[in-house]
Amino acid sequence: MATMTKTASQTASSPRPSRLPAETLQQWLRDMLLIREFEVRCMQAYQNKKIGGFCHVYIGQEAVAVGCTAALKPDDPIITAYRDHGHALARGMDPKHCMAEMFGKIGGCAKGKGGSMHMFDKEHWLFGGHGIVGAQTPLGAGLAFATKYIDEVIHGGKSKKVTLAFLGDGALNQGAFHEALNLAGLFDLPVIFCVENNGYSMGTAISRGTTMGHDITSKAIGYGMDSAVVDGMDILKLYEQFKPVVDKARETSRPAFVDIRTYRFKGHSMSDPRKYRTKEEEQTYEAEDPIDRLAMTLMADYEWPRETYDQMIKEVRDQVRDSVEWADASPVPPIEELYTDVYVEEWGPYKGTSLPEMLKKNQS
C-alpha cells in the first residue's frame, strides 16, 4: 500500500497485553478459524455456482470482527457493511444459517432474501450487513441514539450500551459517513466508528482516494471525537487497544473513531484479480496471519499442545462442512415468500411478515 509504509504490527508500539485466560484466547482462535474455514468454503461454493451475486470474503481480517465484538457485551448493537460474514459468525450466528443465506435458501438468516451482503441477526444484536458503501454509518448512529434514548428518556436511567458501526476505508469518502460523525458528535452518541482499514476500496489504494489517507484519525479530529489506531492483525493487541475505547464510550456516552489496520488476503470480491497490488505486499501481510499468530502465542506462552490445535481445526472443518450440507439440504424459499416481509401489515398482494427459522427455533 502506497502510503501505509509500515505493516500493521509495526504501527502498534504498545507492549504485550496482560495475560488473558487461555480459554478466552482459545475461544477467539476458534472463532477466527471458523470464519476462515467458512470463507474458504464460500469461495469453493461460489466457484461451484452455489452462491450467486457478489461475495466478499473476510480472510485476513478475522481478528477485527472477533476482537472487537469480544470487547462488547452481548446486547451491544453492531452494524456493518457488505463484507459481513465474519461479523455474523463472530457475534454468534450459527454458520448453517449464514451459509444457507448465501445459498439463497429458506433456512438462511433472512430466508434467502438478503444474500451475502445482508446478514441480520436480531438475537445477536446484528443490525445488518448493508450493501451501499457508508450507508450503514448514519444507521449506526441511529442505533446509538435509540439505545441512549431508551435508557435515558424512556427508563430515566443512564445510557448503558455501546454501538459498533463498522465501515471500510472506502466509506471515508462518502457523505453519509461525514454526516454520521457530525451528528454523533453533536448528539453525544455512544457509537464507535470502526474503520476496517485494509488499504483499498475495491482496487483504489487509500492514497488515491482519501486525503490524509496516511492518518485517517484526522477525520475524527474535525468532529471532536477521540480516536485510536489499532492493530487489526494481532488480536491480543487489538483487544488491548480497543477495549478501553469501548469502556470509555460506554462511560462517557460519547462517540469514538478507530482506525483498525488490517489487510484482506483475497480480492475485493470473488471476481477481483488483484492487479492493483504486488505479490510481495500480499506476502508481507500473509506472513502476519492473525490466526497463525494467535495459535503460536497459545502454544508458546500458554503451553498449548499442538494436538489440541489440530483437533480444533478438525472440529471447525467438520462444523463448516456440516453447515454446507445443512444449507444444501435447506429448501429454496417457497414462492409465497416473494410477497411476505414487504409490509408488516397484510394488505393487497402482501402477505404480512414472519420471522426466519433461525429466530423461530430460538423462541420455542
Place this chain on the structure above:
Amino acid sequence: MTREIEFRDAIREAMSEEMRRDQRVFLMGEEVAQYNGAYKVSKGMLDEFGPRRVVDTPISESGFAGLCIGAAMMGLRPIVEFMSWSFSLVAADPILNNAPKMLYMSGGQFGCPIVIRGNNGAGGQLGSTHSWCVEGLFSNVPGMKMVMPFDPYDAKGMMKTAIRDDDPVFFLESERLLSTKGEVPSPEEDYTVPFGKAKIRRAGKDCTIVSFGRPLYFCLEAAEALAKDGIECEVIDGRTIRPLDLDTIIKSVVKTNYCVVVDQSWSFGSPGSEIAAQLHRLCFDHLDNYVGRVHSEDVPAPYAYNLEQEMLPNARKICEAVRAVTYNA
C-alpha cells in the same frame, strides 16, 4: 364536538397526542425545536416535550434520515421532518434503500416504523429544485406507504395512523395547504383515518375525477364550473397512494363510465399513469372513453408566476380534460 383549526395545527395535534401516548415517538428535523418549525408545524412542541424528543438537526438530511431509520430498527418511532420533500433527494439512499426494504432484506427481523413528513409540490415561485412532487418518483418503491392529506381532518387522522403504523410512511403535506382551515374533532376525541380508504369529496354521475392532496381544490373548482354546464362530476380523494383504494374508484367509474385522473407529478411513470392503466384493465367494459389525465407539464417548474401556474394542474385544464373524455369538447 368539533372546532375549526388550521392544517398545520392538525398535524401538530396528531404528533403531540401520539408523543403523549407513546414515549417511543420523537420528532427530528431542521428547525423543528428552537425555531418552532420552519412552517410552524411543530410550534410549542419543544416547550412541552423538551430537546430529547423534539430534536433540532443541522442541514444534513441524509445523516438524520439514516439516523432515524437506525432508531426505528431499534424499536423507536421517529417522525422525520423534511422542510421540503425537495430536500429528500439528498437522503434518497436511506429513505429508499433502507426504510422500505429493511423488513424484506432482513427476512422479517427488522421493520422500520418511521414517518417522514414535509412539504411536497410547488410552493409559490420557488423554482424547480424546491418544487418537487415526489409522489411520482417515490410511489414506485414497494415497502412504504404514501399519504397525501387534503384537509385538516384527514391530516390529523392520517398522521395518527401513520405514527401507529408498523411500516414506513411518507407523509406528503403542501405548503399551500398549511394555513387552510377545517372542522376537526376536539382533542379529547381520539380518532384516526385509515389508510387505503378513498373519500368522495363531491358526488356526481357524469364523470369521475380522481386526485390526491392539493390538486383536489382545482378538481372541486372544475366540478363547480362543469356543473353549471350540466356535467356532474364525482370527485374522489384517494387519500393514500400506497395503499391505493381502487375499489372506490372502480365503483364510481362503473357508475359514470368516464374518468379523469389529476396528479401534480409529471405524467411519465406516475400515480396518474398507474391509475389509468389499472382502470383500463379493470373497467375496460365500463369505460366509454380513455382515462383522461391532467399532470404537471413535462418541464422543470419555472419561477415566473404565470408560467408556474400554467405548469401545474389547474381548474381550466381539468375542465378541458373532462369535456374531452365525455365528448363535450
